[in-house]
Amino acid sequence: MVTTLPTIGFCGLGAMGGGMARNLAKEQFPIQGFDVYEPLMDKLVAAGGTASKSPAEAARGKEFLILMVVNDKQADSVLFDGGAVEAMDKGKTIILCSTVPPAYLSTLREHIDAVGRSDLKLLDCPVSGGSIRAAAGTLSIFSSGPEEDLDNADVVLKAMSDPLYRIKGGISMGQVAKMCHQHQAATNIIMASEAMGLAAAAGLNTQEVYDKVCKSIGRSWMFENRGPHMLANDYLTVHSATTIILKDATIVTNHAKAAFFPLPLANMAEQLYIQGCHAGYAKEDDAGLCRMFMPSPTLVGELTASTAAGKYGITVDDIINLMAGVELASTRECMAFAKFVGLDLELLTDIINKGAGASNTYEKAAGEMVKAGIMGFKPVADASEVRDKLEASIKKTEVFHQYLPMSSAALQELNYYL
Amino acid sequence: MVTTLPTIGFCGLGAMGGGMARNLAKEQFPIQGFDVYEPLMDKLVAAGGTASKSPAEAARGKEFLILMVVNDKQADSVLFDGGAVEAMDKGKTIILCSTVPPAYLSTLREHIDAVGRSDLKLLDCPVSGGSIRAAAGTLSIFSSGPEEDLDNADVVLKAMSDPLYRIKGGISMGQVAKMCHQHQAATNIIMASEAMGLAAAAGLNTQEVYDKVCKSIGRSWMFENRGPHMLANDYLTVHSATTIILKDATIVTNHAKAAFFPLPLANMAEQLYIQGCHAGYAKEDDAGLCRMFMPSPTLVGELTASTAAGKYGITVDDIINLMAGVELASTRECMAFAKFVGLDLELLTDIINKGAGASNTYEKAAGEMVKAGIMGFKPVADASEVRDKLEASIKKTEVFHQYLPMSSAALQELNYYL
Structure with missing residues (x-):
């Protein structure tokens, strides 16, 4: 032949x-x-x-x-x-x-x-x-x-x-493109866990939360993909181990650190992956990190048929507000970093929108940022509103001391830049 | 001779x-x-x-x-x-x-x-x-x-x-001891800026805030030392440049990262030093980082004779609450890390209490943690009260969107461990 x-x-x-x-x-x-x-x-x-x-x-x-x-x-x-x-x-x-x-x-x-x-x-x-x-x-x-x-x-x-x-x-620019994509992957994976952790801690019907978030502005590709692992309480079927996204997050944070470029959200995400490894979840599916954000490890799956109203009036809208707020702050961080490292921003936007780093907020806001040629939140018309909703939803959880490190860090970033 | x-x-x-x-x-x-x-x-x-x-x-x-x-x-x-x-x-x-x-x-x-x-x-x-x-x-x-x-x-x-x-x-254990000391130095230096930034943003008499904080549980050696540079609006007389503490912070975070040990507060501090460098303050005195936390660069010094009541009821007690909260969370993080790296904890406590990493909260809480042999907050009788005060004081600033990244991260750490 x-x-x-x-x-x-x-x-x-x-x-x-x-x-x-x-x-x-x-x-x-x-x-x-x-x-x-x-x-x-x-x-x-x-x-x-x-x-x-x-x-x-x-x-x-x-x-x-x-x-x-x-x-x-x-x-x-x-x-x-x-x-x-x-x-x-x-x-x-x-x-x-x-x-x-x-x-x-x-x-x-x-x-x-x-x-x-x-x-x-x-x-x-x-x-x-x-x-x-x-x-x-x-x-x-x-x-x-x-x-x-x-x-x-x-x-x-x-x-x-x-x-x-x-x-x-x-x-090396191939790696730089991958790195910027993984910035979104890394922040979205842990945020999926923080969001579902809150849903479970508040006693919401987690299946319903999943379905509604997937149809909302808060939706991310990672939430859609990891959610079912959480609803099934199955973290031993390893689709992607915590150590994998930690490795990629570390490439992002080390590159930025060496160039003195601040990435507080990516660094917070990395700390949470490390915290997850420290808690014993290193080799398990990264969706299992939701256990850091809830009182009982199996609660996500147990609550798929819950009819309880959310603790202290927490609703699925609050979950969406947190996700949309984190994704907006994380989109700005990603685009500012991509600009700093000299990537073609329109190409990156295309890559992320079609990739595992996608989110509805990224799709909406990154394009606006590129078009306006500005890397702050100014091109995003409703940024203040997103921030206010994020703030209000965080505030509702204070009375039961919910652990919301990504949401809180994102709120601070929005406060800094708005 | x-x-x-x-x-x-x-x-x-x-x-x-x-x-x-x-x-x-x-x-x-x-x-x-x-x-x-x-x-x-x-x-x-x-x-x-x-x-x-x-x-x-x-x-x-x-x-x-x-x-x-x-x-x-x-x-x-x-x-x-x-x-x-x-x-x-x-x-x-x-x-x-x-x-x-x-x-x-x-x-x-x-x-x-x-x-x-x-x-x-x-x-x-x-x-x-x-x-x-x-x-x-x-x-x-x-x-x-x-x-x-x-x-x-x-x-x-x-x-x-x-x-x-x-x-x-x-x-290498000499470096390890220095590194653990610098964990406290790095978190306390940036917290001094965050605290004075809030005092200025709220319109308080900054000299009075300085004097009262120095006599309170919120006092740190770094706040006491850096405060006068802020009150004088003088960051060009460089006692210690931002790049110096950034270098030490990076030694701390890199060491922990390589060992998969989470240090969210030290990493947040490092991100803020990097953000300060990015904002153009790299070669200036690190006290100048307070400018990241206030609307006008010279406000700290301008307000030394202010007689205004704090915006939205902010008082010096709120500044103290933020500092005490961050210092408690940071003390736990430091002691857990020191235990992890195998340092003699009693010796470290002595080193920090006599060094530039000292704070009144560290002096009180670290000793309690060592005595009890526990690295969480349980040995600290009033930890929940410290957390609640921190939370209440953060909440008062929400209406004017004050940038409080260290305080917010510390609150989340207290929520996680308490």
Whole structure:
């Protein structure tokens, strides 16, 4: 059989990488995989790929070496200790799909050059979308690097993605785009927990709250996605572990900190993930963090048929007010940060609106901010009203001392900027 | 002249190091200094020391090499690039007085060993107390390292300090003690600004507020120290720049983050320092951060003779309530962290009570927490009352949307733990 598809080496065959590699095999790319855990390679072989004994073997003679390892340390380990860089043919391409600190890309480029392999091409292509889209070849990919090298890799990147974004500004800007997206993911995931925690603590019918919030201005993609895990009281079926979003949140906060850019909401979110890990929830589904915000761990699911009126007059509107308020403050923080790091704001808005960082408030407010060219709240006509509603709903919970760290921090940010 | 005092090389002759070195010269230690900025060496020569052309020259033939440089990068630069380690005689002692991340000490020890100088002794001796106490030889020093090496350096350490603390647990524990002290310094400095900002925004007589707070449970050493800079509207006379406390706050938050230990209040404080830098106050006195919390930059000083009643009934008691609430939450966070990192809690309490991290609430509550062996708020009999007062005083400001990020975060922490 004659194939015109390029050969691929693929290192890192976990939940994401395994699906991506098997999809490429099904699409008829000649692909050889490597993972330290052998059974993962068997699954690739079953899908039509081959296995290898080392990163070097996976890399040798291939047009493309794709990395989907956990972090920058593992990437270094595969590329240098594992001999992949040394084994690659002249002028071939490394595609890094892992989410890593943006600064790592320039460190990596220098490292590759320093070992005498400036002939190798390097592309920065972090992904988003989860394991199901990985296996279907429909991930969001944020690609960056030299234009001609991206063109050259187009057939491979297209086979893994839908949509495929090309982020201007050179290598590392793919990571920067992913990072700004994860700012929204990180603040929305924990806010989903804080909101459902309040609903449960107030004794509301949590199924009804879920349904109504999903149809309201307070809705976020993360709330919609995590809510059912909370309603089922199931945090041991791990769709995405707390440590995963914590890792991404830390990339956001560290990048901003190094540039002296304030991100109080993202930092508060990160502290809450750390608090969740400290409370023993590190390896469980991140939806389980709702337990930090309610008196009993199983209350969300228990209350799906509750007919009780909310404690002290708390209603579903209060839940919506908190979410809309946090999402507005978080949208401003995200857009100001994206502007600071030099991202194309219209492209970012498109990415987030179509991604897991989406929220109805972001969709409404980010566009207004970009159009007005202002990064405060001024372009958002009803910002003061959103703040007042947030404040009023927080106040109703004071009498039973509900824990509302994100809502309170967001109110303070609105006070500072309005 | 026959002297029994050991010879000293001293690198880093800035505001702190210059005073320390001149004090040693006055105390008759034979001392040779080095600084990249030559005029600083002239001042040491005038005090009886000698100058040198390089770190290597300062280190050569000395019993002790003392480093008081800005950070770990400068320490590496002096010791390795500058040739100090190579130049030192066999078995002599390096005393690092700079504040650096605790993890740097083991990295440094390994680095010294790796270049074949495991014969050299290394002591970890960060200091606290400011430039006046540095020049007087009365700094607080947090010394750690092998017991016999500390004994050997006793005459030098004593000449620079009062009190001299010896922190058990081996090298880096001196930094850990300093770090826990700086947790209190970092939260108290920004809270002083938040409190005075509210006093000004409410139109209170700020001199009267200052006087009354200093005699109340809300008093902190930092409030007492920074208050006069605010009352004088003078932030260009720089006693301690915003970047200094930011650097120390970052050591605290990074250490905790790496260990997955939550410190929401220290992280909020750090975000506010970053926000202050972003607003243009980086190089000014940190007391100037009060401008983030009030409508007009000069208001604190303008209001020292105000006879107005506080806006919406705000009184000095509200200012005290906010400070006492934040200090209680911050005391718990500090003590829980200190326990986590393995510090001697009674010793730490003594250090903080006598240091710049002191507050009346810490003095009262930390002792109760240590005695009870519990790290929550339970040992503090009136914790709920402190929380309720904090909550009531925050609530009074809502109508004019005062920016109270530390107070709000502290209230949430009290809600979480109580």
